[in-house]
Amino acid sequence: MRFAEFAKSAATALLFAVALAAPAHAQINKQVISGTWYEDRATANGNxxxxxxxxxxVPANKFLNITHVACTIATQTSQVLDRVDLNTGSTSGNSDLGRSYPLRGNVSPQVVASANSWSVVTDKVYFKIGPGRYPSISISTYSSGGATPYVTASCVVVGDLSDS
Structure with a gap:
Protein backbone atom coordinates (compact mmCIF):
# COMPACT_ATOMS: atom_id res chain seq x y z
CA MET A 1 0.00 0.00 0.00
CA ARG A 2 2.81 2.42 0.83
CA PHE A 3 4.52 1.66 -2.48
CA ALA A 4 1.38 2.66 -4.45
CA GLU A 5 1.19 6.00 -2.59
CA PHE A 6 4.92 6.56 -3.14
CA ALA A 7 4.54 5.78 -6.87
CA LYS A 8 1.65 8.28 -7.17
CA SER A 9 3.67 10.98 -5.39
CA ALA A 10 6.72 10.30 -7.55
CA ALA A 11 4.66 10.41 -10.76
CA THR A 12 3.05 13.70 -9.70
CA ALA A 13 6.45 15.22 -8.86
CA LEU A 14 7.81 14.04 -12.21
CA LEU A 15 4.91 15.66 -14.10
CA PHE A 16 5.44 18.96 -12.27
CA ALA A 17 9.17 18.84 -13.03
CA VAL A 18 8.50 18.22 -16.73
CA ALA A 19 5.93 21.03 -16.84
CA LEU A 20 8.32 23.49 -15.18
CA ALA A 21 11.17 22.48 -17.49
CA ALA A 22 9.10 23.10 -20.65
CA PRO A 23 10.75 25.65 -22.92
CA ALA A 24 9.78 29.26 -22.19
CA HIS A 25 9.77 30.21 -25.87
CA ALA A 26 6.32 28.66 -26.21
CA GLN A 27 4.91 31.53 -24.13
CA ILE A 28 4.27 34.71 -26.11
CA ASN A 29 2.77 36.66 -23.19
CA LYS A 30 5.35 39.15 -21.89
CA GLN A 31 3.04 40.70 -19.32
CA VAL A 32 4.09 40.90 -15.65
CA ILE A 33 1.46 41.44 -12.96
CA SER A 34 2.40 41.47 -9.27
CA GLY A 35 -0.24 42.87 -6.94
CA THR A 36 -1.17 46.17 -8.59
CA TRP A 37 2.11 46.37 -10.58
CA TYR A 38 1.71 46.02 -14.34
CA GLU A 39 4.41 45.72 -17.01
CA ASP A 40 4.22 44.61 -20.63
CA ARG A 41 6.65 44.58 -23.58
CA ALA A 42 6.25 44.40 -27.33
CA THR A 43 8.64 44.20 -30.28
CA ALA A 44 7.92 44.44 -34.01
CA ASN A 45 9.62 45.29 -37.29
CA GLY A 46 8.83 45.52 -40.98
CA ASN A 47 9.46 47.13 -44.37
CA VAL A 58 -5.80 44.04 -19.80
CA PRO A 59 -7.27 41.67 -17.15
CA ALA A 60 -11.05 41.45 -17.51
CA ASN A 61 -11.66 42.57 -13.92
CA LYS A 62 -9.19 45.52 -13.68
CA PHE A 63 -8.50 48.96 -15.11
CA LEU A 64 -4.96 49.65 -16.30
CA ASN A 65 -3.43 53.04 -15.46
CA ILE A 66 -0.37 53.45 -17.70
CA THR A 67 2.23 55.77 -16.14
CA HIS A 68 5.48 55.09 -18.04
CA VAL A 69 6.38 54.15 -21.63
CA ALA A 70 9.86 53.63 -23.06
CA CYS A 71 10.61 52.74 -26.69
CA THR A 72 13.66 52.26 -28.83
CA ILE A 73 12.92 52.76 -32.53
CA ALA A 74 15.27 52.33 -35.48
CA THR A 75 14.60 53.48 -39.04
CA GLN A 76 16.49 53.92 -42.28
CA THR A 77 18.50 57.16 -42.41
CA SER A 78 16.08 58.38 -45.09
CA GLN A 79 13.12 58.06 -42.67
CA VAL A 80 11.92 60.56 -40.10
CA LEU A 81 9.93 59.59 -37.02
CA ASP A 82 6.54 61.31 -37.30
CA ARG A 83 4.28 60.00 -34.51
CA VAL A 84 4.30 57.52 -31.64
CA ASP A 85 0.88 56.97 -30.05
CA LEU A 86 -0.43 54.81 -27.25
CA ASN A 87 -3.82 53.40 -28.28
CA THR A 88 -6.56 51.19 -26.90
CA GLY A 89 -8.89 48.88 -28.78
CA SER A 90 -11.54 46.22 -28.40
CA THR A 91 -9.33 43.67 -30.18
CA SER A 92 -5.58 43.08 -30.39
CA GLY A 93 -3.74 45.75 -32.39
CA ASN A 94 -6.89 47.75 -33.04
CA SER A 95 -7.44 51.42 -32.14
CA ASP A 96 -11.20 51.35 -32.76
CA LEU A 97 -12.14 53.01 -29.45
CA GLY A 98 -10.97 56.40 -30.71
CA ARG A 99 -8.62 57.02 -27.80
CA SER A 100 -4.96 57.72 -28.43
CA TYR A 101 -2.25 59.31 -26.32
CA PRO A 102 0.69 60.94 -28.13
CA LEU A 103 4.13 59.98 -26.82
CA ARG A 104 7.10 62.29 -27.24
CA GLY A 105 10.81 61.59 -27.17
CA ASN A 106 13.97 63.00 -28.67
CA VAL A 107 13.43 64.97 -31.85
CA SER A 108 16.88 64.26 -33.25
CA PRO A 109 17.90 60.69 -33.97
CA GLN A 110 21.25 59.22 -33.14
CA VAL A 111 22.73 57.91 -36.38
CA VAL A 112 24.18 54.45 -35.86
CA ALA A 113 25.71 52.48 -38.77
CA SER A 114 23.39 53.72 -41.52
CA ALA A 115 20.29 53.74 -39.31
CA ASN A 116 18.47 56.33 -37.21
CA SER A 117 17.99 55.37 -33.57
CA TRP A 118 15.14 57.16 -31.75
CA SER A 119 14.34 57.08 -28.02
CA VAL A 120 10.88 57.72 -26.64
CA VAL A 121 10.79 57.76 -22.84
CA THR A 122 7.84 59.25 -21.00
CA ASP A 123 7.56 59.22 -17.23
CA LYS A 124 4.37 61.20 -16.79
CA VAL A 125 1.73 59.34 -18.75
CA TYR A 126 -1.86 59.43 -17.50
CA PHE A 127 -3.76 56.97 -19.67
CA LYS A 128 -6.49 54.68 -18.30
CA ILE A 129 -7.56 51.58 -20.20
CA GLY A 130 -10.73 49.68 -19.34
CA PRO A 131 -11.04 46.03 -18.33
CA GLY A 132 -10.50 43.51 -21.12
CA ARG A 133 -9.21 46.14 -23.58
CA TYR A 134 -6.07 45.86 -25.69
CA PRO A 135 -3.32 48.50 -25.50
CA SER A 136 -1.06 49.06 -28.50
CA ILE A 137 1.61 51.49 -29.68
CA SER A 138 1.50 52.84 -33.23
CA ILE A 139 4.62 54.26 -34.86
CA SER A 140 4.50 56.38 -38.02
CA THR A 141 7.42 57.56 -40.12
CA TYR A 142 7.81 59.19 -43.48
CA SER A 143 10.57 58.67 -46.02
CA SER A 144 12.51 61.49 -47.58
CA GLY A 145 14.46 59.28 -49.97
CA GLY A 146 13.98 56.43 -52.39
CA ALA A 147 15.17 53.63 -50.07
CA THR A 148 12.73 50.94 -48.96
CA PRO A 149 11.37 52.00 -45.55
CA TYR A 150 12.14 49.82 -42.53
CA VAL A 151 11.11 50.24 -38.90
CA THR A 152 12.05 48.13 -35.90
CA ALA A 153 10.81 48.96 -32.40
CA SER A 154 10.81 47.64 -28.87
CA CYS A 155 8.65 49.20 -26.15
CA VAL A 156 7.88 48.64 -22.49
CA VAL A 157 4.74 49.91 -20.75
CA VAL A 158 4.52 50.23 -16.96
CA GLY A 159 1.56 51.11 -14.79
CA ASP A 160 -0.76 49.86 -12.10
CA LEU A 161 -4.02 47.97 -11.98
CA SER A 162 -7.06 49.22 -10.11
CA ASP A 163 -10.68 48.26 -9.52
CA SER A 164 -12.02 51.53 -10.93
Missing part, protein backbone atom coordinates in the same frame (compact mmCIF):
# COMPACT_ATOMS: atom_id res chain seq x y z
CA UNK A 48 6.96 49.89 -43.80
CA UNK A 49 6.44 53.51 -42.76
CA UNK A 50 4.04 52.50 -39.98
CA UNK A 51 4.18 49.81 -37.34
CA UNK A 52 1.85 48.61 -34.57
CA UNK A 53 3.20 47.00 -31.42
CA UNK A 54 0.47 44.92 -29.77
CA UNK A 55 0.42 44.47 -26.02
CA UNK A 56 -1.39 41.88 -23.95
CA UNK A 57 -5.07 42.22 -23.06
Missing amino acids: TNSLILTLTQ
Whole structure:
Protein backbone atom coordinates (compact mmCIF):
# COMPACT_ATOMS: atom_id res chain seq x y z
CA MET A 1 0.00 0.00 0.00
CA ARG A 2 2.81 2.42 0.83
CA PHE A 3 4.52 1.66 -2.48
CA ALA A 4 1.38 2.66 -4.45
CA GLU A 5 1.19 6.00 -2.59
CA PHE A 6 4.92 6.56 -3.14
CA ALA A 7 4.54 5.78 -6.87
CA LYS A 8 1.65 8.28 -7.17
CA SER A 9 3.67 10.98 -5.39
CA ALA A 10 6.72 10.30 -7.55
CA ALA A 11 4.66 10.41 -10.76
CA THR A 12 3.05 13.70 -9.70
CA ALA A 13 6.45 15.22 -8.86
CA LEU A 14 7.81 14.04 -12.21
CA LEU A 15 4.91 15.66 -14.10
CA PHE A 16 5.44 18.96 -12.27
CA ALA A 17 9.17 18.84 -13.03
CA VAL A 18 8.50 18.22 -16.73
CA ALA A 19 5.93 21.03 -16.84
CA LEU A 20 8.32 23.49 -15.18
CA ALA A 21 11.17 22.48 -17.49
CA ALA A 22 9.10 23.10 -20.65
CA PRO A 23 10.75 25.65 -22.92
CA ALA A 24 9.78 29.26 -22.19
CA HIS A 25 9.77 30.21 -25.87
CA ALA A 26 6.32 28.66 -26.21
CA GLN A 27 4.91 31.53 -24.13
CA ILE A 28 4.27 34.71 -26.11
CA ASN A 29 2.77 36.66 -23.19
CA LYS A 30 5.35 39.15 -21.89
CA GLN A 31 3.04 40.70 -19.32
CA VAL A 32 4.09 40.90 -15.65
CA ILE A 33 1.46 41.44 -12.96
CA SER A 34 2.40 41.47 -9.27
CA GLY A 35 -0.24 42.87 -6.94
CA THR A 36 -1.17 46.17 -8.59
CA TRP A 37 2.11 46.37 -10.58
CA TYR A 38 1.71 46.02 -14.34
CA GLU A 39 4.41 45.72 -17.01
CA ASP A 40 4.22 44.61 -20.63
CA ARG A 41 6.65 44.58 -23.58
CA ALA A 42 6.25 44.40 -27.33
CA THR A 43 8.64 44.20 -30.28
CA ALA A 44 7.92 44.44 -34.01
CA ASN A 45 9.62 45.29 -37.29
CA GLY A 46 8.83 45.52 -40.98
CA ASN A 47 9.46 47.13 -44.37
CA THR A 48 6.96 49.89 -43.80
CA ASN A 49 6.44 53.51 -42.76
CA SER A 50 4.04 52.50 -39.98
CA LEU A 51 4.18 49.81 -37.34
CA ILE A 52 1.85 48.61 -34.57
CA LEU A 53 3.20 47.00 -31.42
CA THR A 54 0.47 44.92 -29.77
CA LEU A 55 0.42 44.47 -26.02
CA THR A 56 -1.39 41.88 -23.95
CA GLN A 57 -5.07 42.22 -23.06
CA VAL A 58 -5.80 44.04 -19.80
CA PRO A 59 -7.27 41.67 -17.15
CA ALA A 60 -11.05 41.45 -17.51
CA ASN A 61 -11.66 42.57 -13.92
CA LYS A 62 -9.19 45.52 -13.68
CA PHE A 63 -8.50 48.96 -15.11
CA LEU A 64 -4.96 49.65 -16.30
CA ASN A 65 -3.43 53.04 -15.46
CA ILE A 66 -0.37 53.45 -17.70
CA THR A 67 2.23 55.77 -16.14
CA HIS A 68 5.48 55.09 -18.04
CA VAL A 69 6.38 54.15 -21.63
CA ALA A 70 9.86 53.63 -23.06
CA CYS A 71 10.61 52.74 -26.69
CA THR A 72 13.66 52.26 -28.83
CA ILE A 73 12.92 52.76 -32.53
CA ALA A 74 15.27 52.33 -35.48
CA THR A 75 14.60 53.48 -39.04
CA GLN A 76 16.49 53.92 -42.28
CA THR A 77 18.50 57.16 -42.41
CA SER A 78 16.08 58.38 -45.09
CA GLN A 79 13.12 58.06 -42.67
CA VAL A 80 11.92 60.56 -40.10
CA LEU A 81 9.93 59.59 -37.02
CA ASP A 82 6.54 61.31 -37.30
CA ARG A 83 4.28 60.00 -34.51
CA VAL A 84 4.30 57.52 -31.64
CA ASP A 85 0.88 56.97 -30.05
CA LEU A 86 -0.43 54.81 -27.25
CA ASN A 87 -3.82 53.40 -28.28
CA THR A 88 -6.56 51.19 -26.90
CA GLY A 89 -8.89 48.88 -28.78
CA SER A 90 -11.54 46.22 -28.40
CA THR A 91 -9.33 43.67 -30.18
CA SER A 92 -5.58 43.08 -30.39
CA GLY A 93 -3.74 45.75 -32.39
CA ASN A 94 -6.89 47.75 -33.04
CA SER A 95 -7.44 51.42 -32.14
CA ASP A 96 -11.20 51.35 -32.76
CA LEU A 97 -12.14 53.01 -29.45
CA GLY A 98 -10.97 56.40 -30.71
CA ARG A 99 -8.62 57.02 -27.80
CA SER A 100 -4.96 57.72 -28.43
CA TYR A 101 -2.25 59.31 -26.32
CA PRO A 102 0.69 60.94 -28.13
CA LEU A 103 4.13 59.98 -26.82
CA ARG A 104 7.10 62.29 -27.24
CA GLY A 105 10.81 61.59 -27.17
CA ASN A 106 13.97 63.00 -28.67
CA VAL A 107 13.43 64.97 -31.85
CA SER A 108 16.88 64.26 -33.25
CA PRO A 109 17.90 60.69 -33.97
CA GLN A 110 21.25 59.22 -33.14
CA VAL A 111 22.73 57.91 -36.38
CA VAL A 112 24.18 54.45 -35.86
CA ALA A 113 25.71 52.48 -38.77
CA SER A 114 23.39 53.72 -41.52
CA ALA A 115 20.29 53.74 -39.31
CA ASN A 116 18.47 56.33 -37.21
CA SER A 117 17.99 55.37 -33.57
CA TRP A 118 15.14 57.16 -31.75
CA SER A 119 14.34 57.08 -28.02
CA VAL A 120 10.88 57.72 -26.64
CA VAL A 121 10.79 57.76 -22.84
CA THR A 122 7.84 59.25 -21.00
CA ASP A 123 7.56 59.22 -17.23
CA LYS A 124 4.37 61.20 -16.79
CA VAL A 125 1.73 59.34 -18.75
CA TYR A 126 -1.86 59.43 -17.50
CA PHE A 127 -3.76 56.97 -19.67
CA LYS A 128 -6.49 54.68 -18.30
CA ILE A 129 -7.56 51.58 -20.20
CA GLY A 130 -10.73 49.68 -19.34
CA PRO A 131 -11.04 46.03 -18.33
CA GLY A 132 -10.50 43.51 -21.12
CA ARG A 133 -9.21 46.14 -23.58
CA TYR A 134 -6.07 45.86 -25.69
CA PRO A 135 -3.32 48.50 -25.50
CA SER A 136 -1.06 49.06 -28.50
CA ILE A 137 1.61 51.49 -29.68
CA SER A 138 1.50 52.84 -33.23
CA ILE A 139 4.62 54.26 -34.86
CA SER A 140 4.50 56.38 -38.02
CA THR A 141 7.42 57.56 -40.12
CA TYR A 142 7.81 59.19 -43.48
CA SER A 143 10.57 58.67 -46.02
CA SER A 144 12.51 61.49 -47.58
CA GLY A 145 14.46 59.28 -49.97
CA GLY A 146 13.98 56.43 -52.39
CA ALA A 147 15.17 53.63 -50.07
CA THR A 148 12.73 50.94 -48.96
CA PRO A 149 11.37 52.00 -45.55
CA TYR A 150 12.14 49.82 -42.53
CA VAL A 151 11.11 50.24 -38.90
CA THR A 152 12.05 48.13 -35.90
CA ALA A 153 10.81 48.96 -32.40
CA SER A 154 10.81 47.64 -28.87
CA CYS A 155 8.65 49.20 -26.15
CA VAL A 156 7.88 48.64 -22.49
CA VAL A 157 4.74 49.91 -20.75
CA VAL A 158 4.52 50.23 -16.96
CA GLY A 159 1.56 51.11 -14.79
CA ASP A 160 -0.76 49.86 -12.10
CA LEU A 161 -4.02 47.97 -11.98
CA SER A 162 -7.06 49.22 -10.11
CA ASP A 163 -10.68 48.26 -9.52
CA SER A 164 -12.02 51.53 -10.93
